[in-house]
Amino acid sequence: MTFEPIDPLEFKNTKVNNAALGALKREINNILSSYVGWYDPFCELIQNSLDAVEFRKALESSSGNTNNYTPHINVIIDLVENSLTVSDNGIGLDKDKFEQFLAPNFSFKSGKTRGHKGVGATYVAYGFNYMRISTKIPGFARSGKIVGAKNWLKDSAPSGNPKIEHDDTPLSDVDFNSFDRGVSISVRFDDSTHPRRLDWIKADEASKWILILFIKTGFGAVVSDPSVKIKVTVKAQNKTTVAETQGTGYFWLHKNASKKARIRDISEAARVSFEKFGPGRALPDKYRNLDFIYDSWTSEELSSLVSSSLDTEGKDVIKKHTPSVSVEFGYTAKLWTKFNDSLNIRANYKVLNTGIQLAANNMPQGETVLIPLNRNIGRQNQLHFLIHFDNYSPDMGRKGFHRELTDFAKNVSRLITENHLSKLRGYLKANTGVAPDLVRELKIGEWKKEMLGHEQDSPLILQSAHFFKPTERVSVTSMPTREQDVIALFNQLVAGGVIRGISMMSTNERFTYDGLFKVTFDLPPEIYTYSPNENPLGVTPDIASILHGKVTDPLILEYKFSLDGLIEDLDAHDKNISDLNLCVAWETGTLYTERYGITSFLIPENADQRQYHGVTHCLTDLESGAHLCDLIILSELIKYLNNPTVEAETQRTKYE
Numbered sequence: 001m002t003f004e005p006i007d008p009l010e011f012k013n014t015k016v017n018n019a020a021l022g023a024l025k026r027e028i029n030n031i032l033s034s035y036v037g038w039y040d041p042f043c044e045l046i047q048n049s050l051d052a053v054e055f056r057k058a059l060e061s062s063s064g065n066t067n068n069y070t071p072h073i074n075v076i077i078d079l080v081e082n083s084l085t086v087s088d089n090g091i092g093l094d095k096d097k098f099e100q101f102l103a104p105n106f107s108f109k110s111g112k113t114r115g116h117k118g119v120g121a122t123y124v125a126y127g128f129n130y131m132r133i134s135t136k137i138p139g140f141a142r143s144g145k146i147v148g149a150k151n152w153l154k155d156s157a158p159s160g161n162p163k164i165e166h167d168d169t170p171l172s173d174v175d176f177n178s179f180d181r182g183v184s185i186s187v188r189f190d191d192s193t194h195p196r197r198l199d200w201i202k203a204d205e206a207s208k209w210i211l212i213l214f215i216k217t218g219f220g221a222v223v224s225d226p227s228v229k230i231k232v233t234v235k236a237q238n239k240t241t242v243a244e245t246q247g248t249g250y251f252w253l254h255k256n257a258s259k260k261a262r263i264r265d266i267s268e269a270a271r272v273s274f275e276k277f278g279p280g281r282a283l284p285d286k287y288r289n290l291d292f293i294y295d296s297w298t299s300e301e302l303s304s305l306v307s308s309s310l311d312t313e314g315k316d317v318i319k320k321h322t323p324s325v326s327v328e329f330g331y332t333a334k335l336w337t338k339f340n341d342s343l344n345i346r347a348n349y350k351v352l353n354t355g356i357q358l359a360a361n362n363m364p365q366g367e368t369v370l371i372p373l374n375r376n377i378g379r380q381n382q383l384h385f386l387i388h389f390d391n392y393s394p395d396m397g398r399k400g401f402h403r404e405l406t407d408f409a410k411n412v413s414r415l416i417t418e419n420h421l422s423k424l425r426g427y428l429k430a431n432t433g434v435a436p437d438l439v440r441e442l443k444i445g446e447w448k449k450e451m452l453g454h455e456q457d458s459p460l461i462l463q464s465a466h467f468f469k470p471t472e473r474v475s476v477t478s479m480p481t482r483e484q485d486v487i488a489l490f491n492q493l494v495a496g497g498v499i500r501g502i503s504m505m506s507t508n509e510r511f512t513y514d515g516l517f518k519v520t521f522d523l524p525p526e527i528y529t530y531s532p533n534e535n536p537l538g539v540t541p542d543i544a545s546i547l548h549g550k551v552t553d554p555l556i557l558e559y560k561f562s563l564d565g566l567i568e569d570l571d572a573h574d575k576n577i578s579d580l581n582l583c584v585a586w587e588t589g590t591l592y593t594e595r596y597g598i599t600s601f602l603i604p605e606n607a608d609q610r611q612y613h614g615v616t617h618c619l620t621d622l623e624s625g626a627h628l629c630d631l632i633i634l635s636e637l638i639k640y641l642n643n644p645t646v647e648a649e650t651q652r653t654k655y656e
Contacts, residue, residue: 003142005163008102008125021161025153031122032153037366038195039216042075044124045086045185047218047363049073050248052090052183053228059091071228072182074173077209078235079199083130085172087184092137102133102146102164125149130188132167137181143167150192175231202346204236206243211343212351214251218363222324222388224249250364250386251352253335254292254328261287263295263420266427289429291335293421296326306415317408321389325412329421331428333381333573354381356409358401359388366400371413376422376594378571383421385413425595430621444579448554451505451516458506480586480634483561489634490559490584498641499537499614499632501528505554512574516554517582519612521547528613532604536644537614537637540607555581563619563631564589567596582630583619597622598631600651602640616640617655 009024037043053071060069076085093101102125125131126149134143144164152162171177176184189196203209210232214220219230226247233242254260266287273281282288297305299322307315317323330336333354340350355368364386371380387409394401401409474492476485493499500523505516521528525548530538538544556579560566563585569575592598597620601610609618617631640647 002166002168003144005165006099006144007161007163008100008146009161028122028126029153032127035123035127036194038201040123040194041084041127041187041189042086042213043217043363045084045187046073046075046213047361048121048185049086049088049090049183050218050221050228050363052088052092054090054225056089056091056181057227071225072175072179072231073228074175074231074233075209075213076173076186076233076235077198078172079204080235080237081188082190082198083172083186083188084198085184085186087173087176087179087182089179089182092181092183093135093142094137095140095142098133098135098140098142099164124185124187126153126162128187128193129190130186132172132186133164134171134176134184135182136179143171154192199236200346201349203343204234204239206232206234206241208343208345209234210243210245211251214249215352216364219248220250220364221248222250222359222362222364222386250326252294252326252328253330253339253352253384254294257291257335259286259290260292260294261290261427263293263424266293266424283427287427290331290427291429292328292330293424293427294326294328296324299323302412305420306412309415309419310411313404314408314411317389317404321392321405323390323408323412324388325416326386327413327416327421328384329379329424329428330382331430333378336381336384354384356385356387356413358406358409359386360390360392360394360401362388365394369406369410371417372410373414373417375418376571376591378568379417379422381571383413383417385409385416387412422594426622430595430624430626444556448516451554454506480561483559483565486561486584486586486634487559489586490632493614493634493637501613503551513556513579514559515557517557518554519552521550524548530607530610532644536607536641537610537616538607539610539613543611557581558583560585562587562589563633564591567591577619577628580629582615582632584632584634586634588617588631588633588636592619595622596620596628597625598655600636600655602636602644602651603648603656 009021035044050073053073057066057069057071060066072087072089074085074087076083076087078085101121125146129148129150130145131149132143132145135141143166145167146162146164149162171184172186173184176182189198201212203212210230213232224247226249228248229244229246230248231242231244233240266283269283269287273283299318302323302325303315303318307318310318336350336352336354339352343351345351353368355370357364357368359365368384371383371385373380389401389405392401392405400406474489474496476489476492480486480489490499491504494502494504501520503518503520505518521544525541525544528538528544529535529541558566558575558580560583563583566575566580566583566585567589568591570577588598599606599609599618599620600616601607601618602616611630614632614637615630616633616637618627619629619631620627636647636651639650
């Protein structure tokens with residue numbers, strides 16, 4: 001049905017004079033400036049449709065017609081036309097609402113809908129140079145477009161206000177023709193809009209886009225609605241793909257994990273086990289070696305969990321906004337990396353992030369916030385919190401949450417992580433860094449081959465019966481204070497024969513590790529054989545005899561002043577424990593205690609576990625006890641050689 005052009009700035013018979021026009025344009029520009037997110041257009045259109053179908057569902061329910069209504073929301077992403085269309089079979093717009101809803105700050109929504117400030121429709125109308133809206137309800141139907149609105153805002157002397165004009169061209173969403181009522185809105189993007197191009201993220205299939213929309217928009221509802229049917233269509237060059245799903249709901253990685261457990265279930269299982277068997281009993285396998293642990297807390301549960309650590313402002317937030325908190329804790333940050341890589345979209349672009357996702361009005365709002373941990377900061381990349389606030393809407397548009405809510409979210413996430421989740425780390429799989437993959441192994445293999453070739457082409461030989469006279473002391477005169485000192489002292493001990501059978505290979509800076517070495521048993525076996533007094537760093541006679549004359553392939557070596565540095569590298573995924581053979585450090589530090597164990601070979605009864613000369617300890621998996629990496633802790637080595645009896649007792653106290 002045709003209609004006269006409608007000026008959204010003149011509604012309810014109110015005429016806009018020239019004096020007021022400038023103020024209106026400034027007001028609209030202020031609204032548009034609050035929309036800075038790449039996904040804001042998707043969020044606005046989808047939240048409008050979600051509100052519309054919820055409104056209609058409530059209406060149908062009140063009239064006893066619930067079983068005859070199924071909510072539908074269609075999203076069409078046209079990468080060729082650079083346009084977005086969102087349609088629904090919700091409540092629709094009558095004549096008055098159709099003419100009024102694009103007016104600045106005009107809203108007919110109620111307080112419990114996702115948007116009720118009236119700014120979203122203004123953004124949709126004036127944030128683009130093409131917007132088409134079609135609506136139908138029993139007895140009324142309209143389809144119109146508004147063209148050039150974004151350019152009009154920039155024009156200091158426009159010829160006239162942009163108007164909604166009748167448009168009877170075919171709809172972008174043909175399914176809308178079969179809806180009995182509802183709204184369909186299309187917008188087009190250009191160089192003046194944000195985003196400019198929908199193909200920027202390099203996602204060209206509906207299966208990818210539907211995941212993105214569940215992560216970034218109201219489809220990822222905090223409280224799910226299983227009744228909504230969602231259809232996403234993506235039109236790309238030479239292909240059109242469709243993805244459909246039933247129901248809204250927040251996107252959690254743990255839902256598709258093969259092995260996961262709820263935190264309160266683990267706690268209950270541990271309680272039952274303790275009452276039945278006492279301390280030290282391992283839980284059943286279903287609670288061990290988990291990919292994820294997860295849980296949710298209501299505001300009442302949250303209050304009992306952390307309120308003793310909250311200040312007055314934090315307690316007031318709980319009373320006023322009744323926040324709910326959900327979390328998933330993965331055994332490695334690579335779980336999120338793997339998901340983002342699986343989308344195969346723009347290089348290094350992350351759709352799903354760890355951290356804190358703030359939410360209000362039953363939907364995620366804005367980007368994630370970093371968890372401000374005071375210790376074990378690598379766990380920031382293994383946690384995803386969802387914190388939802390009631391009785392609150394973020395600032396105009398999508399600028400964000402008020403400071404007290406953001407501070408509350410950060411504080412609560414830190415408290416839950418450090419006081420509760422950290423104690424449960426042992427139930428997750430051992431985080432040995434990135435699982436070994438062929439590409440990484442090939443790179444390491446090529447590095448080793450290159451250095452073996454260099455060793456063969458350019459050997460370093462110094463042979464003499466006169467030069468290698470023992471001085472019975474090291475030339476390093478004071479305790480190390482940095483990593484370079486550790487390297488110097490270690491090489492002194494190797495050259496002086498305190499540590500025997502380790503041959504250092506020349507290396508380069510092509511790879512991420514410090515160096516390569518080989519273990520050699522080319523000298524007489526007694527040189528390597530353990531003796532409590534004469535050779536306390538030796539191996540068993542069997543090892544010395546069986547390996548006599550043998551030389552290992554190149555092994556990987558890492559130097560650190562403190563073992564804390566290695567643990568931080570592993571948490572940051574800069575190093576991979578499965579690649580590493582030996583770490584030489586001055587001291588152990590303390591970070592290892594959260595996730596790893598250490599077995600000391602400086603305790604005489606453990607000396608038979610030493611695999612080659614000079615190794616003082618080994619790093620183990622805290623849960624299984626499996627060997628991960630050999631260690632040479634120089635400070636403890638020197639103390640042991642100077643006073644083996646006293647240091648052996650110190651080792652027992654520290655590690656056993």
